[in-house]
Amino acid sequence: MAKTQNSEPLVAPDVLERVLAKGRSTGAEFAEVYIEDKRSTSAGLDDGKVEQVTSGRDRGAGIRVVSGETTGFAHTSDLSERGLLAAAEAAAMAAKQGGGGVNKVQLGSMLRHSVNNIKISPDGVEKSRKVELLKRADAAARAVNSAIVQVSAGYGDSLRRILIANSNGVLSADDQVRTLLRVSVVATGDGGMQTGYDSLGHTIGFEMFDENDVEELAIRAAKQAVTKLSARPAPSGSMPVVIKRGSGGVLFHEACGHGLEADLVGKSASVYRGKMGELVASPLVTLIDDGTMTAEWGAIGVDDEGHPSQRNTLIKDGVLTDYMWDYLRARKEGRVQSGNGRRQSYQHLPMVRMTNTFVLNGKEDPDDIVRDTKHGVYIAKLGGGQVDTASGDFVFGMTEAYLIENGEITEPLREGNLIGNGPEVLKDIDLLGNDFAMGNPGMCGKDGQGVPVGDGQPTLRVKSLTIGGTAA
Amino acid sequence: MSSGVSELQALADSVVGLAKSGEQIEAYVSRGGETSVRVYEGEVEHFVSAQSEGIGIRIIKDGRTGFAYAGTLEADAVAEVLAQARDNVQFGTLDEWAGLAEPDGVAQIPQKFWDEDLANFPTDQKISITKELEKLTLAADARVRAEQSNYEDGWGETAVSTTTGIRESGRGNSCYVSVATLADDGDEAQTGFGFSVGDSPKEFDLNKAAREAADRATRLLGATKPASKKVTIVLDPYVTSQFVSILSSALNGESLAKGRSLFADRLNQQVADARFTLVDDPTNELAYTATDIDGEGLAARRNVLIENGVLKKFVHSSYSARRMNTQSTGNAVRGGFAGSPGVGCLAMQVQPGNKTQAELIAAIDDGVLIQDVSGMHSGVNTISGDFSTGASGIVIKNGTLGSPIREFTIASTLQKMLLNIVDLGNDIDWLPMRSVGLSLVISDIMMSGS
Numbered sequence: 001m002a003k004t005q006n007s008e009p010l011v012a013p014d015v016l017e018r019v020l021a022k023g024r025s026t027g028a029e030f031a032e033v034y035i036e037d038k039r040s041t042s043a044g045l046d047d048g049k050v051e052q053v054t055s056g057r058d059r060g061a062g063i064r065v066v067s068g069e070t071t072g073f074a075h076t077s078d079l080s081e082r083g084l085l086a087a088a089e090a091a092a093m094a095a096k097q098g099g100g101g102v103n104k105v106q107l108g109s110m111l112r113h114s115v116n117n118i119k120i121s122p123d124g125v126e127k128s129r130k131v132e133l134l135k136r137a138d139a140a141a142r143a144v145n146s147a148i149v150q151v152s153a154g155y156g157d158s159l160r161r162i163l164i165a166n167s168n169g170v171l172s173a174d175d176q177v178r179t180l181l182r183v184s185v186v187a188t189g190d191g192g193m194q195t196g197y198d199s200l201g202h203t204i205g206f207e208m209f210d211e212n213d214v215e216e217l218a219i220r221a222a223k224q225a226v227t228k229l230s231a232r233p234a235p236s237g238s239m240p241v242v243i244k245r246g247s248g249g250v251l252f253h254e255a256c257g258h259g260l261e262a263d264l265v266g267k268s269a270s271v272y273r274g275k276m277g278e279l280v281a282s283p284l285v286t287l288i289d290d291g292t293m294t295a296e297w298g299a300i301g302v303d304d305e306g307h308p309s310q311r312n313t314l315i316k317d318g319v320l321t322d323y324m325w326d327y328l329r330a331r332k333e334g335r336v337q338s339g340n341g342r343r344q345s346y347q348h349l350p351m352v353r354m355t356n357t358f359v360l361n362g363k364e365d366p367d368d369i370v371r372d373t374k375h376g377v378y379i380a381k382l383g384g385g386q387v388d389t390a391s392g393d394f395v396f397g398m399t400e401a402y403l404i405e406n407g408e409i410t411e412p413l414r415e416g417n418l419i420g421n422g423p424e425v426l427k428d429i430d431l432l433g434n435d436f437a438m439g440n441p442g443m444c445g446k447d448g449q450g451v452p453v454g455d456g457q458p459t460l461r462v463k464s465l466t467i468g469g470t471a472a
Numbered sequence: 473m474s475s476g477v478s479e480l481q482a483l484a485d486s487v488v489g490l491a492k493s494g495e496q497i498e499a500y501v502s503r504g505g506e507t508s509v510r511v512y513e514g515e516v517e518h519f520v521s522a523q524s525e526g527i528g529i530r531i532i533k534d535g536r537t538g539f540a541y542a543g544t545l546e547a548d549a550v551a552e553v554l555a556q557a558r559d560n561v562q563f564g565t566l567d568e569w570a571g572l573a574e575p576d577g578v579a580q581i582p583q584k585f586w587d588e589d590l591a592n593f594p595t596d597q598k599i600s601i602t603k604e605l606e607k608l609t610l611a612a613d614a615r616v617r618a619e620q621s622n623y624e625d626g627w628g629e630t631a632v633s634t635t636t637g638i639r640e641s642g643r644g645n646s647c648y649v650s651v652a653t654l655a656d657d658g659d660e661a662q663t664g665f666g667f668s669v670g671d672s673p674k675e676f677d678l679n680k681a682a683r684e685a686a687d688r689a690t691r692l693l694g695a696t697k698p699a700s701k702k703v704t705i706v707l708d709p710y711v712t713s714q715f716v717s718i719l720s721s722a723l724n725g726e727s728l729a730k731g732r733s734l735f736a737d738r739l740n741q742q743v744a745d746a747r748f749t750l751v752d753d754p755t756n757e758l759a760y761t762a763t764d765i766d767g768e769g770l771a772a773r774r775n776v777l778i779e780n781g782v783l784k785k786f787v788h789s790s791y792s793a794r795r796m797n798t799q800s801t802g803n804a805v806r807g808g809f810a811g812s813p814g815v816g817c818l819a820m821q822v823q824p825g826n827k828t829q830a831e832l833i834a835a836i837d838d839g840v841l842i843q844d845v846s847g848m849h850s851g852v853n854t855i856s857g858d859f860s861t862g863a864s865g866i867v868i869k870n871g872t873l874g875s876p877i878r879e880f881t882i883a884s885t886l887q888k889m890l891l892n893i894v895d896l897g898n899d900i901d902w903l904p905m906r907s908v909g910l911s912l913v914i915s916d917i918m919m920s921g922s
Contacts, residue, residue, distance in 0.1 A: 049565035055556035395862035397850030416860035417851030468881025
């Protein structure tokens with residue numbers, strides 16, 4: 001999606017056509033070539049020192065051949081025609097069908113679906129400027145309070161050029177630029193050590209730092225650690241939970257996002273199977289997955305099957321309206337794919353994945369939501385989560401949370417997990433704010449593959465969630 | 473040494489040979505391959521056959537470190553990696569302890585990492601094993617479906633060379649099968665899994681994997697949410713393995729040096745119940761993560777970390793050892809060619825007790841057998857020690873197992889949990905994880921439910 005400085009395709013279309021024909025030479029009905037060339041730079045600062053700057057290069061091709069219900073897959077780091085043909089043959093053998101094959105594949109014209117413009121490509125920025133960001137973060141965090149005893153900060157950028165061609169004639173390319181900064185802080189006090197964390201990540205270039213303040217980020221992380229020094233043990237048991245805007249999208253990612261992925265639904269491994277058109281959430285909830293969302297961490301021009309990203313409404317006013325789809329699952333159901341076929345790298349098979357998943361605004365003033373809560377927990381920052389899609393049970397961590405007493409946010413709480421059941425929690429959302437914000441950049445893991453995802457929501461209340469603390 | 477390995481060592485040597493005056497260079501080269509078969513409803517869903525290779529180069533000059541890697545061994549790419557690593561050196565902060573490992577004279581303990589049977593195992597049999605596992609799983613219980621049945625194998629060759637005289641290489645292969653299950657009862661579905669590991673597929677126990685996958689899913693059917701209360705828990709061996717693994721970061725010498733270990737200032741003090749002894753022993757061939765060398769090429773070795781509850785040792789790489797004025801314990805870890813070494817435990821083992829799981833359960837009046845936990849990454853803070861995870865399991869009442877429960881959390885702190893260890897099982901299970909499994913009984917845990 002970047003305006004690329006180099007518009008030459010990674011591999012020439014006529015070579016791709018021959019490789020795809022080789023892929024179908026044993027009778028398979030579908031072949032696909034996925035080419036990736038990724039350059040990345042990262043830098044880490046810890047204990048006051050820039051420990052290391054790392055440069056990385058990952059380049060190769062993954063070739064997928066589908067025959068009936070069977071997918072054959074091979075990958076190679078050799079992008080020569082010979083290397084690609086060898087991988088195509090291996091993938092074709094892996095999908096192994098006898099009979100007459102295809103010897104000609106014709107590609108359409110190149111699709112580039114730009115959802116974003118990159119103003120400052122990170123590979124053109126001096127490494128010293130990247131390292132400088134870390135030093136600024138370190139200094140800002142340490143200046144917050146003398147209780148700050150340790151700071152680590154990380155910078156990362158990547159330029160990932162992909163090219164996808166398949167035997168249906170699809171030919172797509174995308175240049176995906178991502179830039180990330182994270183800060184972790186340790187504070188120490190009478191009760192031991194506490195940690196703070198914050199991060200910033202967008203699908204844009206180095207201009208991210210013109211629009212966002214590194215010091216602010218570091219200070220937020222530092223204050224979180226210092227605040228938690230006086231935290232009391234989190235409560236144990238079920239109670240109302242208010243989740244601050246832009247911090248709780250992971251709740252939807254786990255409570256229903258994964259359960260709406262068509263590969264899991266197709267195997268009846270989702271609690272949302274067979275629920276199309278039914279009320280699965282509070283009527284307040286409209287859930288969107290949107291890969292076109294400019295600059296957000298999960299934005300993509302085309303997905304990793306060459307399909308343009310798009311905005312998909314999954315839940316509308318509480319009613320389930322669609323699942324998310326990749327090529328194979330859509331083909332099986334005789335419908336169109338939804339731009340959700342993603343993979344970690346050329347070494348991986350694509351599957352159904354989220355992009356940017358979020359809940360639209362409600363009507364409430366966020367302050368009223370807190371005021372309306374007599375006793376409960378206010379979560380200002382969520383950590384990661386995990387879900388069992390079949391039962392719907394999911395957990396997510398709270399890394400910054402407070403008690404709500406008589407409608408006011410009071411004492412800070414120590415960390416813990418919360419647990420709930422997806423469909424029940426979605427129905428228990430009884431107040432939804434009008435202050436929508438996207439949250440921190442996330443890395444979503446599924447079947448051993450990680451892909452960047454975004455999430456967001458307005459401030460909201462769940463009537464009852466189980467807090468996994470230690471206080472009775 | 474196989475021809476592939478000697479080729480990698482020669483490449484690593486050639487990079488190291490390009491060191492300029494005043495430069496320390498480490499070249500880490502690896503190559504590997506994998507086969508992955510997934511079966512669903514009697515058909516091969518996917519068959520993956522793949523190879524990959526790469527090089528990581530670390531350069532240290534005047535106390536500054538630079539690193540670069542590439543996922544290819546083509547000559548032009550290797551030259552670019554070397555140039556990038558060299559360029560990156562100037563941006564590092566001067567660190568008086570920066571440096572590569574130096575040979576320390578500790579002998580490697582020979583182990584077998586390569587299995588010829590696996591290397592020569594026919595592809596069609598890999599597929600038939602995967603189908604057989606699915607069939608056995610479905611036969612184990614009428615309520616059970618198989619979401620996926622998997623066969624995975626992999627092989628790898630690595631070589632590391634440094635200007636400080638490290639020159640090590642090796643190769644290994646491994647394989648396992650696993651099955652993910654769903655058990656249905658009306659609208660309710662619960663999940664389970666089972667697996668089997670062997671040096672070669674001939675050692676797989678498919679029946680056991682199928683039985684466990686079916687049991688895990690069906691055991692939870694009809695599970696309810698428990699009321700909140702303090703309980704004694706019995707961690708199933710698989711859960712204990714995850715619990716013990718998270719102690720690695722608290723025992724990490726680099727965390728200690730940087731003020732991030734919750735065990736700081738606790739050396740030679742009681743940090744756990746006296747029944748608890750923890751060693752890191754990658755020289756034990758039974759351990760799934762056994763190795764003869766660490767991530768810097770030093771000999772892997774046995775280290776006693778907690779003995780009878782007393783903290784005896786932190787684990788170190790050469791870097792953290794220099795900082796703490798001690799010797800490397802052979803605990804540098806690296807995640808392949810794309811990363812430089814960090815510090816961590818390699819193969820953690822808890823000294824077993826003398827009771828079976830059934831005997832441990834029989835001694836508990838009011839407790840829970842924890843079958844599974846979730847959110848270890850989101851609710852456990854290894855710096856503060858706060859521990860909270862989602863869980864599912866079976867109620868223990870008056871020494872016997874009762875009904876299943878789910879959608880609850882268990883919480884305490886790592887510090888308290890270690891001191892509250894009540895008993896350990898003799899049911900050592902060498903799981904395909906970084907830590908051994910056995911049944912572990914811990915008291916005074918807050919269970920949160922309704």
